[in-house]
Amino acid sequence: MNQRLLSPRFCAPFRASAMACVLLAALMGAASAQAETLRWARSTDASTLDPHALNNGPNHNLLHQVYEPLIIRTADGKLQPTLATSWALTSDPSVWEFRLRKGVKFHDGSLFTADDVLFSLQRARSPSSDMRSLLVSITDVVKVDPFTVHIKTSGTTPLLPDNLINIQILSAAWAKKHGVETPQKPTAKEETYATRNVNGTGPYTLVSREPDARTVLKQFPGYWGRGLFPLQIDELIYLPIKAPATRVAALLSGEVDFVQDLPIQDIARLHADPKLRVNQAAENRTIFLGLNVGAAPLTYSDVKDRNPLADVRVRQAFQLAIDRSAIQKAVMRGLSVPTNIIAPPFVHGYEKAFGAVGKADVAQAKKLLADAGYPNGFGITLHCTNDRYLNDEAICQAVAGFLGRAGVKTTVVSRPLAIQTAAINSQDTDFYLYGWGVPTYDSAYVFDYLVHTRGKNARGATNATRYSNDEIDRQIVSLASEGDSKKRDATIKTIWTTVQKELIYLPLHDQIQTYAMKRKFDIPVNPSNTPYFKLFQLPVDTSVAAAK
Template sequence: MLLKLLSSSLLAAGLLAASGAQAETLRWARASDPTTLDPHSFNTGTNFVLSHQMYETLVTRDAKGKLVPTLATAWKLTSDPTVWEFKLRPGVKFHDGAAFTAKDVVFSLNRAKGPTAQVKSLLASMVEAKAVDELTVHVKTNGPNLIFPDNLTNLFIMNEAWAKAKGAETTQDPASSTENFATRNANGTGPYQLVSREQDARTVMKANPQYWGKGQAPLQITELIYLPIKSPATRVAALLSGEVDFAQDIPAQDVARLKQDQRLRINEGPENRSIFLGLNVGGKELKHSSLKGKNPLADARVREAIHLAIDRDAIKRSVMRGLSIPSGMIAPSFVNGYSKAMAAYPKADAAKARQLLADAGYPNGFDLTLHTSNDRYVNDEAISTAIAGFLGRVGIKTTVVARPIAQQSVAINNADLDFYLYGWGVPTYDSAYIFDFLVHTRGKDGRGPTNATGFSNAQVDTDIVSLASEADKARRDQTIARIWEVVQKERFYIPLHDQVIHFASIKRIDVPVHPDNAVLFKDVKLAAK
């Protein structure tokens, strides 16, 4: 019935694949809808991937993870090691026809550093952005920041005049229900421009007729329709029936079956994303438990017991159908600072876990609530259900509360949970991104916005801040290793695995898997029908 409704609505809107030789419509399905179109509000991959179709950044990464020019054609450190210079692409226009200039870059960087912008941690080291001329920007940092350009791959450039005229000068506050004009509208320089937006139903984009990249990118897709389909079964059925042309968030249990279908193409690869559990180690008592006046998660022995109770190999085998990379570290192998030794994980040991709980004063265990998304990561709810089973064996009675990622993200932003499943990608390919968002004390110096664990360590904070201004790479890497030693020892995060992802499409479309789970549809090539 859902498929019939989906097909009928597309037909009614005249949006099914065009038959003209030059017109190509691509219907793209994912498990969830972006929470907003405001490009600086939420720091979530689902938002970023859609934004990349309409907005652009100064630099992006190719499928091999290499930084490539986008709105900036060149970048370098000046004679002053605290100032980066960006040369901008000439002749670029926003969708409304306005010329792209250095003033738009300065405005966008300052907006993205605003108090309600979740991406502000990426710009924590920025002291000032200055327009030198129409096509040159200087960014001064509070010390020599060797990786500043790496922080810009998801910092989108908006038109200053449009944002101010439309009342969107500051970002939508992700912690409230307040909207601005940019929540449901867009005006970027990207290859596609917004036609219509129906939250949780459909976003329609059409090719930008004045796109600067004509002749440089294939640009074969003339209309792009984004369809959030929450149900995995319905999403896969839509692909099989021809209702959609390209789908992400493919359930692990369906991959083998889809690979056997000669009408489809299934591309597979490791994602630059770790899946893990977050623990409230800073609260005096649990917020979602019948146990009052105590917080067992504040005890290192309890955290170690949870770590040992989880059978990551069983999750890989039974829940992920072999399509995960179990790990003991919340950094994938793509990331600077990753260590094979730290990524080693223990064999599940329920007996030792029970002993640790008894030593901590919980011989009969306690009850806990595990909050999880059910539409963001591969088999996220099923993973959480398995975790509850493992913990039940050692006496921790775990209730799983599953909800959409939009609600889960708000709860994490508000630190309103005790025990939660989460995933983290690393678009900078550097450990500082993990530390800035997940480890640094929450709310201090603009860092730690998604650290919902209550972990706080003054020395670790100092070390994290130093990474943005350390000019000696060897010394910087030593600091990264030192921070990781603390993270591993304290176990306020319990790593589970790195994701393996799949892109599924009709045969004539070939979309290689990007480590960041990103797709730039301007680069997608279509074989002849």
């Protein structure tokens, strides 16, 4: 048993009681010989290993195993120290002090210091980084000593720690050695050394990488958390399997051990299998439709002289035509919560009144279309993912059917997430399905990426709607530095009120996520849908089924 676990000084950064540390130590000692290989299947692969290139779930899902940020958010929603041991505002309310963990090594054996934090934050703030909207409040990062950093912001920024949970720390020396001082530009189809190689401080190192096929990770012997975390998964084999039926068949046959992105129609069958364990929980993710309200004419419509989506009456017609309750029952089989706001209930600023879903009204939808000048409807293409969200392609087909009843002839074009994301980032779509999680648990994250004018104030990176409102932009920017919580909350409500009225997005539902695995594993659903494998404890289960 590692005696450091009994030290209050060592336990304190993790907010554990002395008794909890003793119990944890006993578990670690008992479990140390139970290291396992976990074959892990998902519907889609990470598009790159560059941690600052793209801000999306599949990338974070894999990268959190090999890289680490200063802070992570665990399944209970709490912030946990990682490469930072503590953080607090200084006497200057615009300056945060982060004390860094000592003795941490990168996978190449070099030591982690404040220089790597300065470099990584600067890299993540660069124009080619999809993470920079999270860091726009930062004006300077100062090294106080080798293990202390001051981050200066433009005014008081109470949510800065929350914004850092997906900002991975790279080795400055490694990045400079391999010419990757700036992030890869995925929209330009650029490949760099960081696209397929890693050098993090995380619990796992990269053994091999075959994009869209197989990635192998092994435990890092020099990991700083050894003796503190269970670390019972010794090897991770990550297997992107696009076809839902194939993923399920691989689990049932024993070819894989753990599956995310389960097809809803198979969940009951997996529940009934005594050799398997199925865990479910609400996910921090809303599925919605985005509409191009700014371009004239649309690219993917049979209306060539104007943009029908620019007319709010058309957007209202779309809203009324879609039966979210029917999607919940028929498509999602109950594993969704219909909503009318592009943020789940986890998020600060969410209000039940905003999320309330009204009844579909096809007759009123037809009237609105006629009033807008489209009595016979019109044609439009709905771009849809087919490998990312639960029953995503089926959702789009249902939406097309509902719009068809109102007279809108909707052609569904399904494609992988990588293509969909590229189209959204380049604004090459008029009507699209997408999903959005909010890792900061604050509405400002939604506004910064999805509502703010694209490219202005380093925000709006994922706003493909072309929506632009100078007053709303000003209000969004103010959220980053507003220290008065009541005033800030009032601004959030004002922005949400405008977003709800404008209908630039049509929310559909919040996902309920399901994991299935061999019974000897017990992997809880994290609301972010990002498992932290270093934290998992093998369950004590002596049943015959578990032994198989």
